[in-house]
Amino acid sequence: MMKRGLSSSFTEVTGDGLTRFYGNRGCSSCLQWHFPRALLLLRPRATGQQRRENKLWKQFFSDTSQWWDHRFDKANSKYPDFKHKETQEGLWIDRWSTPQWVKAKLSAMASGTVQRSVFSWTADIRRCVQNGEERKALEKYQKMQAQGVDPDKFTFVPVLKACANLSVLEEGRSVHSQIIDRGFEFDVFVGNGLIDMYSKCGSIDDARRVFDDMAERDRVSWNAMIMGYVKCGQGEKGLNLFKQMQQNGIEPDNATFVAALTACASLTALEDGKCVHTQIIQSGCESNVVVASCLIDMYAKCGSIEDARKVFDGMPMRSVVPWSTMIVSYVKCGQAGEALYLFRMMQQQGVEPDGVTFMGALNACASLASLEEGRYVHALAIRNGYATHMVIENCLIDMYTKCGRVEDARRVFKNMLERDVVSWSAMILGYARCDEAEKSMELYVQMQQDKVEPHNFTFAGVLKACSILATLEEGRHVHKQVIQTGWELNVYVGNCLVDMYAKCRSIDDACRVFNNLSERDVVSWSSMIVGYVKCGQGQKALKLFRKMQQEQVDPERVTFVGALNSCASVAALEEGRYVHEQVIQSGWESDLIVGNCLIDMYAKCGSIEDARNVFDNMPARDVFSWGAMTMGYAMHGLGKDALHLFDKMCQEGTEMDSALFLCLLSACSHAGLLDEGQYYFECMTPVYALAAKVEHYSCIVDLLGRSGCLNEADDIVNSMPCKPDLSVWRALLGACRIYGNVQMGERAAKHLLDLEPENSSGYVLLSNLYATSGKWDSSTKVQHMRKKRSVRKEPGCTWIEVNNQLHTFVVNDKDHPQISRIKAELKTLSEKMRKIGYVPDTQFVLHDVEKDLKEASLLHHSEKLAIAFGLISTPPGTPLRIFKNLRVCGDCHTATRFISKIVGRAILVRDANRFHHFKDGFCSCNDYW
Structure with missing residues (x-):
């Protein structure tokens, strides 16, 4: 030195x-x-x-006092330790x-005897800011003033930088006042510092006032103002200023282009971004690594990943920054596989990954649930010394939980030297994601005990856990904490609250949260639509879907899934066709999940032909596609078609699962294919290596029972390797009710009521069994027992869709505005039916009353009221579609056959179990259901 x-x-x-x-x-x-x-x-x-x-x-x-002390800030040894204030001697x-x-x-001499110069203080303050010690810099600035040293314009620049980095707006305003007092406000360097400070503190209007008042502006002034607009979420104003800058004859530099590209990315303004790209090429700045990286990021965020790749491939030299930007961009665009390919290619070319690269690679592994790739990236992060970085550890937790390895995630979490709220949130959400909701709740309690303030992702994990556990009270408690911490209006947390309340069957609470959201995105609407469907309010779900489109919110996959499921739940075929059109227009028709929902919707709405058409035109099918189509055939009693479909699936080599076999057995049961059903049931384990579950036993018991093989069904129940559940005993009791086996029915009912005494189906089936057997006293006793236990019986209702509006009827309905015309039509039909052989089957009137009262009661069943309304409300020859929430009664089934012949119309009836296609006096079920 x-x-x-x-x-x-x-x-x-x-x-x-x-x-x-x-x-x-x-x-x-x-x-x-x-x-x-x-x-x-x-x-x-x-x-x-x-x-x-x-x-x-x-x-x-x-x-x-006449000397300056420079010993504290001597960057150059040639500079004197003490300097005279006037003569400048050293x-x-x-x-x-x-x-x-x-x-x-x-x-x-005491410390501080010789006064430090403004130059000395400024150098010291600047050094603190450069070292990231902004608070210390501001303390030195205050100490400097306390010692009577007046700042100069060079002092204000690092002081403003410190205020900007700390986002302390009030302190920044105070410094601005001092700048004005000393007459430095119009200095270009100080003005640039003020623009930067106000922008970073979120006061963009103050920044613009400073910019407009500047007597002189350089390129830095324009850059600072453009980037300020971008950081404050006003990218459009930033782009306008970028254009105005060039009109004023100021040539943009690398920093300007970075700001302009960031603005285009924030606005997803692809065309503007391409214009900026053209200017970058003309100015020769394309080879700059930072500019090129911003170009990649802009194209990716604007949805043009191909253009981003072109920029990347055209770079003569690539540092780790463009590689990382490209990898992260692929992940954000949903091309995680390409991101991992690029990650491997980067290593082959000898470029060492940094923290951002590892974040991108781990997020890609998480998106693909690629455990082996994730382990490899983890090992590489350890080798390169990044594995103990908290941000990387948080990504590791997320990756392992998405790959189903919650214990590996827990190990990373436990070994962390330091945790932030993201770490806790990732682990809480991870437990919920892996169906360990109890541990998720325990960790949330521990997090609160450690005084870690939750944020939106924390609440997302906890609310998901509450949804899984269906713990409404816990969910409400978390909701209170959401309100206390100020996150209630956050759209992400709001969506989670809607989902939680819906899954806890508190749809009114879900609706309140939804209505109170200050901002709603597509997830908000989708969560509410799906919530309505899960709570059995399909009509409200459809209404909300229409309203969402009126507000010009573009539906996504989940939205269409919810809308299609709502159409299926209320059998709204025309509404379903409308949703299908929206699916096609939105480009989701080829999506596998949406395609499966379309099959299910058309099948449940009674149009099995449309369901098969969707199935045949799918570009790809999975086991759920085959299952949905098989179940569709089962519901329509087309057992032979279901078996043919199963054979085709076997020929194509699609892997079987137990759910598909359940659909197959159900098809056999609905069509009365006893031999085929028994054959496939017996083949499940030896041929297809699938263990029969309780639901498969329930299906075979139903098949045997409804075929009249009650003893064989009873033997199956008694020899089951697993304990019979409600569905098994209900199937056996239902068969006993059909064939009048009171003794076996009583035994089945006892098991059914012991397992679930609050469910009405056991009481209703047993009561009906007694009634059809003429044991009215026993039937009455069962009904009294049900009422004494406060078990509510689900009322039967039937609905029909006419002109895109649903009309619902109950037995002896008096509320419909056209009930007089409906009853008149029924009276006319009854007379015509009797003339061609119809005799009311009074065994389906489960009350001990006179025969004529029974016949009058049968005439006004909800199914017949809906059919009569359809006949008077639609042109002759129009097919009718009737839907009932319970199983159709035998008399209504017979009457509908006669009506279809009299009026010359096809009538489709969907009850709780299946479809009946009536035409010319015949039903597709051949009177077997």
Whole structure:
């Protein structure tokens, strides 16, 4: 280190701490190579020089207030330690030339005796900001003023930078006032600092006022203002200013282009981004790594990943930044596989990944649930020293939980040296994601005990856990905490609250949260639509779907799934066709999940032909597609078609699962294919390596029972390897009710009521069994038992869709506005039916009353009322579609056959179990259901 003295000599401070002096001749290397020369150079200075220095030291000690102290900020050793305020003469302190008496006095001098200069303070403040010690910088600034040193324009620049980095708007305003007081407001450098400070503190209007008031602006001024708009979410104004800057003759530089591209990315303004790209090429800035990385990011965020890749491939030299940007962009665009390919290619080319690269790679592994790739990236992060970085550890937790390895995630979490709220949230959400909701709730309690303030992702995980556990009270408690922490209006948390309340069957609470959201995105609407469907309110779901489109919110996959399921639940075929049109227009028709929902919707709405058409035109099918189509055939009693479909599936080599076999057995049951059903049931384990579950046993019991093989069904129940559940006993009891086996029915009913005494189906089936067997006293006792236990029976109702409006009827309905015309139509139909052989089957009137009252009651069943309304409300020849929430009664089934022949119409009836297609006096079920 070299020090310049008052004369032309200079010094060298050696490693041992000694200071050696040299004249004009020679150099420091003389000490090493020319020892005699060094001896000459080490001679004491001239006496005149010593006298001059002694005089200056005496002047210094006589009045230290006239000197500046520069010892704190000397970046250059040639700069003096003390400098006179007026004459600018300097003094240096070193071991060789400084007299002992000076050293003694300096050591006795109190710290701060000599005032530091504004230059010294400014250098110290600037150094603190550069080291990331902004708060310390502001404290030094206050101390500087307290010691009476006035800041200059160079001081304000780092001070404003500190305020900007800390986002302390009020302190920034205070500094601005001091700038005005000292007349530095119109200085271009200070103005640029003010623009930056106000922008980063979120006060963009103040930034613009400073910008507009500047007498002189340079390129930095424009860049700061453009980027300020972008950071404050006003990208459009930023782009306009970018254009205005060029109109004013200011040529953009790399920083300008970065700001403009960031604005385009925030607005997803692809065309504007392409224009900026053209200017970048013309200015020759395309080869700049930062600009190129921003181009990649802009194209990716604007949905043009191909253009992003072109920019990437065209780069002559690539640092880790463009590689990382490209990898992250692929992940955000849903192309995680391409991101991982690029990650491997990057390593092959010898580019070492950084933290951002590892984040992108781990997120890609999480998206693909690729455990092996994730483990490889984890090992690489350990080797490169990034595995203990908290952000990477958070990504590891997310990756492992999405791959189903919650224990690996827990291990990462436990070994973290430091955790932030993201760490806790990732682990809480991870447990919920892996169906360990109880642990998720326990961790949330522990997080609160550790005084970690939750944020939106925390609440997302906890609310998901409440949804899984269906713990409404816990969910409400979390909702209170959401309100207390100010997250209630956050759209992400709001969506989770809607979902939680819907899954906990509290649809009114879900609706309240939805209506109170200040902002709703497609997830909000979709969550509410799906919630209505899950709570059995399909009509409200459809109404909300229409309203969502009126507000011009574009549906996504989940929205269409919810809308199609709602159509299926209320059998709204025309509404379903409308949703199908929207699916096609939105480009979701080829999506596998949406396609499966379309099959299910058409099948449940009675149009099995449309369901098959969707199935045949699917670009790809999975086991759920085959299952949905098989179940569709089962519901329509088309057992043979279901078996043919199963054979085709086997030929195509689709992997079987237990759910598909359940659909197949159900098809056999609905069509009465006893031999085929028994064959496939017996083949499940030996041929297809699938263990029969309780639901498969329930299906085979139903098949045997409804075929009249009650003893065989009873033997199956008694020999089951697993304990019979409600569905098994209900199937057996239902068969006993059909064939009047009271003794077996009573035994089945006992098991059914023991398992679920609050379910009405056991009481109803047993009561009906007694009634059809003529045991009215026993039937009445069962009904009294049900009422005594406060078990509510689901009322039967039937509905029909006419002109896109649903009309619902109950037995002996009196509320429909056209009930008089409906009853008149039924009376006419009854007379015509009797003439061609119809005899009311009074065994389906489960009340001990006179025969004529029973026949009158049968005439006004909800199915017949709906059919009569359809006949008077639609043109002759129009097919009717009737839907009932319970199983259709035998008399209504017979009457509908006669009506279809009399009116010459096709009538489709869907009850709780299946479809009946009536035409010309016949039913597709052949009177077997």
